[in-house]
Amino acid sequence: MEGAGGHRPPLIREGPVGRYILKRLLLAIPVLFGVSVVVFAAIRLIPGDPAQIMAGQAATREVVEEIRTALGLDRPIPVQYLYFLRNALRGDLGRSLFNGAPVVEELAQRFPRTVRLALASMLVAAAIGIPAGIVAATHRLSWVDTFVMILALAGVSIPVFWLGLNLILVFSVRLGWLPAFGHETWRHLVLPAVTLGTASAAVVARMTRSAMLEVLSQEYVRTARAKGVPEGRVIRRHALRNALIPVVTILGLQLGTLLSGAVLTETVFAWPGVGRLLVDAVLARDYPIVQGTILLIATTFVVLNMLVDVLYAFLDPRIRYA
Amino acid sequence: MSQVRTVGVALVLLTVLILPAISAPVAPQPGGTLVIGRGADSVTLSPYASAAPDAEVIAHIAETLYELTPDGRIVPRLAESLPRMGPDGRSMTIRLRRGIRFHDGTPFDASAVKWNFDFILNPENRAPFRAILLGEVTGVDVLDPYTVRLNLRRPFVPLLAHLTHDFLAIHSPTAVQRAGGMRPPTGEPYGRQPVGTGPFRFREWVRGDRIVLERNPEYWGPSKPLLDQIVWRVIPDDGARVLALEGGQIQVAVRVPPRETTRLALNRALRIERTSSVRTIYIAFNNQKPPFTDVRVRQAFNYAVNKRAIVQTVLGGAARVSDAPISPGIVGYSPIQPGGWPYDVNRARQLLAEAGQGGGVNVTILHPTGRYVQDAAVAAAVQAQLRAAGINARLQTMEWAAYLAYTNQPPDRTPVEMFMLGWGTVTGDADYGLYSLFHSSQWAPNGFNRFFYRNPQVDQLLDQARSETNAARRNDLYRQAMTLIWRDAPWIFLHSESQVTGLRREVEGLVVHPTERILAHTAWLRR
Numbered sequence: 001m002e003g004a005g006g007h008r009p010p011l012i013r014e015g016p017v018g019r020y021i022l023k024r025l026l027l028a029i030p031v032l033f034g035v036s037v038v039v040f041a042a043i044r045l046i047p048g049d050p051a052q053i054m055a056g057q058a059a060t061r062e063v064v065e066e067i068r069t070a071l072g073l074d075r076p077i078p079v080q081y082l083y084f085l086r087n088a089l090r091g092d093l094g095r096s097l098f099n100g101a102p103v104v105e106e107l108a109q110r111f112p113r114t115v116r117l118a119l120a121s122m123l124v125a126a127a128i129g130i131p132a133g134i135v136a137a138t139h140r141l142s143w144v145d146t147f148v149m150i151l152a153l154a155g156v157s158i159p160v161f162w163l164g165l166n167l168i169l170v171f172s173v174r175l176g177w178l179p180a181f182g183h184e185t186w187r188h189l190v191l192p193a194v195t196l197g198t199a200s201a202a203v204v205a206r207m208t209r210s211a212m213l214e215v216l217s218q219e220y221v222r223t224a225r226a227k228g229v230p231e232g233r234v235i236r237r238h239a240l241r242n243a244l245i246p247v248v249t250i251l252g253l254q255l256g257t258l259l260s261g262a263v264l265t266e267t268v269f270a271w272p273g274v275g276r277l278l279v280d281a282v283l284a285r286d287y288p289i290v291q292g293t294i295l296l297i298a299t300t301f302v303v304l305n306m307l308v309d310v311l312y313a314f315l316d317p318r319i320r321y322a
Numbered sequence: 323m324s325q326v327r328t329v330g331v332a333l334v335l336l337t338v339l340i341l342p343a344i345s346a347p348v349a350p351q352p353g354g355t356l357v358i359g360r361g362a363d364s365v366t367l368s369p370y371a372s373a374a375p376d377a378e379v380i381a382h383i384a385e386t387l388y389e390l391t392p393d394g395r396i397v398p399r400l401a402e403s404l405p406r407m408g409p410d411g412r413s414m415t416i417r418l419r420r421g422i423r424f425h426d427g428t429p430f431d432a433s434a435v436k437w438n439f440d441f442i443l444n445p446e447n448r449a450p451f452r453a454i455l456l457g458e459v460t461g462v463d464v465l466d467p468y469t470v471r472l473n474l475r476r477p478f479v480p481l482l483a484h485l486t487h488d489f490l491a492i493h494s495p496t497a498v499q500r501a502g503g504m505r506p507p508t509g510e511p512y513g514r515q516p517v518g519t520g521p522f523r524f525r526e527w528v529r530g531d532r533i534v535l536e537r538n539p540e541y542w543g544p545s546k547p548l549l550d551q552i553v554w555r556v557i558p559d560d561g562a563r564v565l566a567l568e569g570g571q572i573q574v575a576v577r578v579p580p581r582e583t584t585r586l587a588l589n590r591a592l593r594i595e596r597t598s599s600v601r602t603i604y605i606a607f608n609n610q611k612p613p614f615t616d617v618r619v620r621q622a623f624n625y626a627v628n629k630r631a632i633v634q635t636v637l638g639g640a641a642r643v644s645d646a647p648i649s650p651g652i653v654g655y656s657p658i659q660p661g662g663w664p665y666d667v668n669r670a671r672q673l674l675a676e677a678g679q680g681g682g683v684n685v686t687i688l689h690p691t692g693r694y695v696q697d698a699a700v701a702a703a704v705q706a707q708l709r710a711a712g713i714n715a716r717l718q719t720m721e722w723a724a725y726l727a728y729t730n731q732p733p734d735r736t737p738v739e740m741f742m743l744g745w746g747t748v749t750g751d752a753d754y755g756l757y758s759l760f761h762s763s764q765w766a767p768n769g770f771n772r773f774f775y776r777n778p779q780v781d782q783l784l785d786q787a788r789s790e791t792n793a794a795r796r797n798d799l800y801r802q803a804m805t806l807i808w809r810d811a812p813w814i815f816l817h818s819e820s821q822v823t824g825l826r827r828e829v830e831g832l833v834v835h836p837t838e839r840i841l842a843h844t845a846w847l848r849r
Contacts, residue, residue: 048723052730061768066448070506099365100510101529109529165561173569180566181557183531270557272530280530285723 017310024309028302035298036088036291040081043282043290050097050285071097084291093295094288096281103292107274111296113183114273117196117265118258120189124197125204126251132201133208133247138235140213148205155202164195164268181270192269196262200254207250211243218242245315252308260297350831354847355551358840359563359572363530363556367516368509369442369489372450374748377488378839379554382535383425384491384518387416387435388482390750392597392835394651396482400430400492400519402468404482407791411477418468422542424494425523432464437495439472441504448506454758455484455749477789479796483653483751488839493518521547521843530556548831548846567592567824573847574832575824576840580638580696583822591827596640596820597834600649601746602755603641603694604813605687605704606773608740610733618677620811624663625670626711627704633817636699641817647756647807649818651836654752654787654800658808663815670711682712688729688741691719695819701742704814715740730766733774743772744819748837752800757784760807775812 051068068074072083087094093103136148171191172180182188215221216239224238225231263275274293281289364376371380389399398404402417422430439462442449458478463471474481484490497517498504504512516524521543522535533554537547555572557563560579567575568589578586583594607614607623614620629643643662648655674680689701698719705715720728729741747755758764761784764771783803790796808815823834828848833841 046724047727048721049727050723052726053723063448063450063453066445067450067507070448098508099529100505100508100513106529161559161561165559165565168562168565168569172571173565176569180569180571181555181562182571268559268562270531270555270559270562272528272556276530276558283721283723 017313021306021310024302024306028299028306031302032295032298036085036295037081039291039294040084040287041077043285043287044077044080046285048285050287053284084288088295093292096289097286098284103288106277106289107292107296110272110274110277113271114259114262114266114275116183116189117192117262117271117273118255120193121197121200121258121262122251122255124193125200125254128197128201129204130208130244130247132205134212134235134240136205136209137212137216145209149209152202152205155198155205158198160195160199160264161268163198164191164265167191167195168268183271192265192271195268196258196265200258203254204247204250208243208247211246212239215239215243241315245312248311248315249308252304252311256301256304259300348848350548350844350846351849352548352846353550354849355553356549356574356829356832356842356845356847357553357555357572358574358576358842359555359557359566360576360840361556361558361560361563364527364533364554366508366510366513367524367527367533368504368513369438369449369451369491369493370504370507370509370513371489374746374838377748377837378841379533379535380488380491380516380518381520381839381841382522382552382843383516383520383524384488384493385520386486386488386491387418388486390483390486390835390837392651392833394653394655394750394836396486396653396750400435411479411789411791412474414472414474414481415465416470416472418470419542420468422519423540424497424519425517425538426494426497426500428494428496430492430519431467432470433467434495435470435492436462436464438492439490441498442490447504449489450507451487451489454754455487455490456481477791479788479791480749480751480753483749483754487749491518522552525551532556545844547843549842552842552845564824567826570826573826573829574840576821577695578822578824580640580822583638583640586824593825593827595823595825595834597823598642598649598651598836599746599819599821599838600652600748600750600755600836601694601744601819601838602644602647602649603697603700603742603744603816603819604644605689605701605740605742605816606813608733608736608738608773609776609812610774611739613677613679613683614739616677616679617810618673619679619683622670622673622677622679622711623708623713623814624811625666625673626713627663627707627814627816628665629662629816630665631707632700632703636696636703637817637820640695640820640822642820643817644815646804647760647813647815648747648752648804649755649836652747652750652752652755654756654797656797656801656804658801658804663811667710674712680712682714684714684716685739686716686718688718688720688725688738690722690725690742693722693725694742694744695822697742700816729772732767733765736766738772741772745770746838750837753784753788756800756803756807757788760784760803760812773812775807775810777806777810780806780810 051064051071051073095102096106132148136145139145168180168191171178178190179188221234221238224234262273263279266273266276277289278293362375364379366376367380371377385400387399387401388396390396400419402419406415418432424430441447442452443456443459458475460473460475465471494517498512501512501515514527521538521541523538525536526534535552537550541547557566563575564578564582566572586592586594607620633641633643645657645659645662646655687701689697691698701717705717708715729738745755745759758770760771760775760780762776762781765774766772780803783799787796787799790799821834821838830846830848832845835841
C-alpha cells in the first residue's frame with residue numbers, strides 16, 4: 001500500500017469542469033447498461049425458483065405455475081429483459097416478487113438509512129484514521145508507529161460480526177449506554193458506525209502514514225525545516241495538505257465500499273438498509289429487488305468516482321480543468 | 323410508647339420483607355408494550371400469507387372460526403359450536419357467534435364469512451393455500467345471518483382442522499374494499515393494513531424493521547387483552563437477538579440457538595422455555611433408486627443412526643426423538659415405536675449383508691444449512707455414525723432456494739440419493755402430515771413426496787381416513803398407516819424440533835404454540 005494511489009492520473013487536465021462531468025456521466029451509461037445485463041442474466045441462471053419459494057414447500061405444481069405466469073417468469077429471458085429495460089427507462093424498476101412493493105419505493109425508504117450509516121462510518125474512519133496515520137508517520141519506526149500499525153492490522157482483520165457483537169455486549173448489555181439495534185436516533189447510530197468504520201479507519205491510517213512519509217521526505221519540507229519553521233506548522237501546513245490528496249481518494253472509494261458492503265453490519269444491528277435488502281432478495285430470488293439494488297449501488301460507485309476525481313483536482317493545484 | 327413503635331416498625335419491616343416473597347401469583351396487570359425479537363419479517367398480513375412469520379401476526383388481528391389449542395384440541399372461536407356434518411358427509415354447517423364487530427365497526431356475520439371464503443376459492447385470485455386448505459370445498463351458502471354451510475366435493479374430515487389455520491382467518495370485507503382490494507401474489511394493498519375481529523388492532527408496519535399492534539378495547543372475547551402494544555422487531559442475527567434480550571431491549575427472543583441456553587440459564591433476569599413443535603426432521607431416501615429400493619437397506623440406515631445421542635449432544639436436548647412419522651400434538655398421532663427406532667449397529671451391518679451390501683455403501687446426503695436448528699451439525703453426526711456400520715456418506719449442502727428446486731425433480735430425472743428436510747404439520751391434523759408426504763399421488767414435482775414412496779395399502783388407508791367421521795376409527799386408520807410407513811422406513815426418522823424461546827422474567831401468560839407461532843393474546847408484564 002506504501003505510496004499507492006499517490007499518483008492517480010487525472011483523466012482530463014483541460015476543459016471546463018462541466019464538460020468533464022458531462023463526459024463522465026455519458027460514460028456511465030454503457031457501464032450501467034452492462035451491469036444491468038449481467039445482473040439480469042446471472043440472477044436467473046442460478047438455480048432456485050421464486051415462484052416455488054413464494055408458494056412455499058407445500059404448494060402444488062399448479063399453484064407454482066400460476067404464480068410463475070402471474071409474475072411473467074414464464075416468458076423467455078430476453079423478452080423479460082426488454083420489458084425490464086423499457087420500464088427502467090421510465091423510472092419503474094418493477095415490484096418485489098414477494099411483497100409486491102414497488103422497488104423504487106423500497107430503495108427510497110432504505111437507501112437513506114444506508115447512506116446515514118455509511119457517512120457516519122466514514123466520519124469514524126477519518127476521525128480515527130487520519131490522526132493515527134499522522135502520529136505513526138511523525139514517529140516513524142518508534143514503538144508508537146509499531147503500535148498504531150498493529151492496531152491498523154487488527155482493524156482490517158477483525159470480522160465485522162465479531163466486533164459488532166462484542167460492542168453490543170459491552171456498551172449495550174453490560175453498560176447499558178447504547179441500544180443494541182434500531183435506527184431511530186443518533187444513539188442507535190454509534191455502535192454500527194464504529195463497527196463498520198473500523199476497517200476503513202485502518203485503511204485510512206495506513207494510507208495517511210505512507211502519504212505523510214512520502215511528503216515529509218520532499219525537499220520543500222526540508223527547506224521549511226531549514227528556515228526554522230516550527231515542526232507542528234511544517235506538518236500541518238506543508239506536509240498534511242499535500243499528503244491528504246491520496247487519502248481523499250481512498251476515503252471516496254471507501255464510501256462506495258461502505259455503501260454497498262454494510263451487509264454484515266446491517267444484519268448484526270438489524271439496520272434495515274439496502275445491504276440486507278440485497279442479501280434477503282438474493283436468497284429469495286426476488287429478481288426485481290436484486291436488479292434495482294445492484295443498479296443503485298453501481299450508480300453510486302460511478303458518481304462517487306467522478307466526485308473523487310473532481311475533488312482531487314480541487315485539492316491539487318497542479319491539476320486544473322480550465 | 324417506644325416499645326409500641328419498635329413493634330410497629332418490626333411489623334412493617336416484616337410485611338415489607340416477607341410478604342412479597344410468600345405472596346402467591348400476582349393478578350395479571352394491564353398495560354405495557356411487549357417487544358418480540360424474531361429473525362424474519364412478515365410478507366403479508368392477508369389471506370395471501372404463506373409462512374409462520376405472517377401467521378403469528380395475523381393470529382392477533384384476525385380470528386378463525388375454530389382454534390387449535392396448544393394441546394391439540396379444536397375449539398370454537400368465531401363459531402359458536404363445533405360444526406354439524408351433513409348426512410352424506412358432503413357438507414359442514416357452522417353456526418356463528420353474534421354481536422361481534424370488526425375493528426372498523428362493521429358486523430361479523432355469515433355474509434362476511436362467505437365473502438372471505440369465496441375470495442380464496444376463486445382461482446383467479448390465486449391464494450397460495452387454496453388447494454391445500456379449501457381444495458375440497460366447492461362453495462359456501464349463507465343459511466341465515468349467523469349460519470353458513472360449506473359444500474364439499476367429497477367427505478373431507480380434515481377440513482375442521484384447516485378452519486383453525488390463520489390463513490383462513492376472517493377479515494373485514496369492507497376494510498378490504500376500502501384499502502383497494504387484494505392483488506396476487508401477496509394481497510397488496512390490503513395486506514399491509516389488515517382489519518379483523520381479534521384482540522389487537524393493526525397500527526404500523528415498517529418493512530424489514532417492525533410491526534406494531536395496539537390493544538382492541540372493544541374485544542368481544544371472554545379474556546380481554548392486557549398489553550397496550552405488541553411489537554415484532556426483525557433481528558436477523560441469532561447472537562444479536564439474544565444480546566438484545568439480555569440488554570432488555572426486547573422481552574422475547576425466538577429461536578435461541580442451543581449453544582446459548584446453558585449460559586442464559588444462569589441469568590436471573592431471563593428464563594428459557596422449550597416448547598415442542600409439530601415440525602418433524604427427517605433424512606429421506608430416494609425409494610426408487612437402488613440400493614434404497616430394498617427395505618432392508620433403509621432399515622439398516624435407521625438402525626445405524628443414534629438419534630438419542632444427536633438430540634442430547636448436537637441439539638442440547640431441544641428436540642424429541644421421532645416415534646412416529648408425525649409429532650405429538652397432531653390430531654391422529656399415536657406413538658408407533660416408543661423411544662424411537664432402536665440404535666443397533668450390529669443389526670444394521672447384518673441387514674446390509676443380507677441385502678448384498680456387506681461390502682459397504684457409498685452415498686451422498688444433501689442437507690440445508692441454517693434452515694433447521696443445527697441442520698448441518700445433525701447431518702455431520704449422522705455421517706459419522708453411519709461410518710460405524712460400513713456406510714460411507716458424503717455430505718453436500720446448498721443454499722435454500724437452490725436446495726428446494728434440486729430436491730423437487732421428477733423420479734426419472736432426479737440425481738438425489740438422500741436428503742434432509744423438515745415438515746411442519748401446521749394444520750394440526752394428521753392428514754396434512756401424512757397424505758402430502760406419503761401418498762403416491764404426491765410424488766414430486768406434483769406434491770411433497772420427494773422421496774417417491776409408494777405403498778398401495780398406505781394410499782388406501784390415507785384415502786379412507788379423509789372421509790371417516792368417527793374420531794376413534796379415524797385415529798385407528800392413521801395408526802395402521804403409520805405402522806406400515808414405519809416398517810417401510812422411507813426415511814431415517816430423526817426428531818421433532820423444540821422451539822427454544824428466551825423471555826425476560828417479567829413476561830407472563832405468553833403462549834408458544836406448537837405450530838411455531840408466539841401468541842400474546844393473554845400475555846402481560848409483571849411490574
